[in-house]
Amino acid sequence: MEFDWIINYDCNYRCKYCWYFGQWKQLEESVSQIPYEGIINFWERIYNEYNKAKIIISGGEPFLYPRFTELMLTISKLHEIVVITNLSIYPDDLVKYAYKNNIEINASFHPDFANYNKFKKYAIDLKNNGLLYDITCLAWPPYIKNIEDFRKEFSDLGFNFSARPFYGLYDDRIYPESYTEEEKRIIENKNNSEKDLKNQFQKDIKTSEFNASIAKVKNTKNKLCYAGSKFANIEQDGKIYRCGTDKKYIGQITDNEIPFYSEAKRCREERCMCNRWQGLLVEDE
């Protein structure tokens, strides 16, 4: 199985495009900490019932979560983990003790808040330690003009850089549908010649999970989808939902039994905002 786990609502940045922009105070008040042992127990049960899972952890900023490194070191003995971080905090202990085949860090570059030199230094160090390959930047409309420069700088340093499409409203326009053809070309990096792509593969850099094509926005309502069966979304309070868009409640990580679906079910949403439909929709129905 695969999980998106939003582990906290705490962040040291305040990006205007954040899902949580304008709601930080309210979210802070709603925080409910799950006991550490309850979390470990849940992931052990997942391992026993479904075998090794892939867990993509984001927040907030995950490294602000109490005992985060300890938690990751324990869970990664059983499962494969990808941590999405703004890389403002250097994960010393993770570098020292991580079981590296099972932990990967995905650095998200936020130009309005990140200190570029510090970000670059941390990223290089983590790459040299076998923990980081992918750097992403959100293609928020004001950032598009810089995306090609970012791509060049990070690619030259040996990273796999991808621009993630923005889902939401900017300047009264709805995205990603409002990207111009030129903006789409920049985001999707369509200038890559076949030769460049081959070189990229030859570098043996792991491809990102997050370089979803912006051309693929489509209506998913009533389509059969494996979200809730092969995939689930876990929120900060331990509640488990089918996915981050179709918030159909499945259970709580501290429940004895969690009734994941045994088959694909119909999606209730017109726009798959979590962009998880790829790989989960039943293609040939």
Ligand code: SF4
């Ligand atoms: S770093 Fe991420 S979680 Fe923090 S404010 Fe920016 S987008 Fe939101």
Ligand code: SF4
């Ligand atoms: S298509 Fe997207 S929104 Fe619909 S159930 Fe699947 S993952 Fe969720």
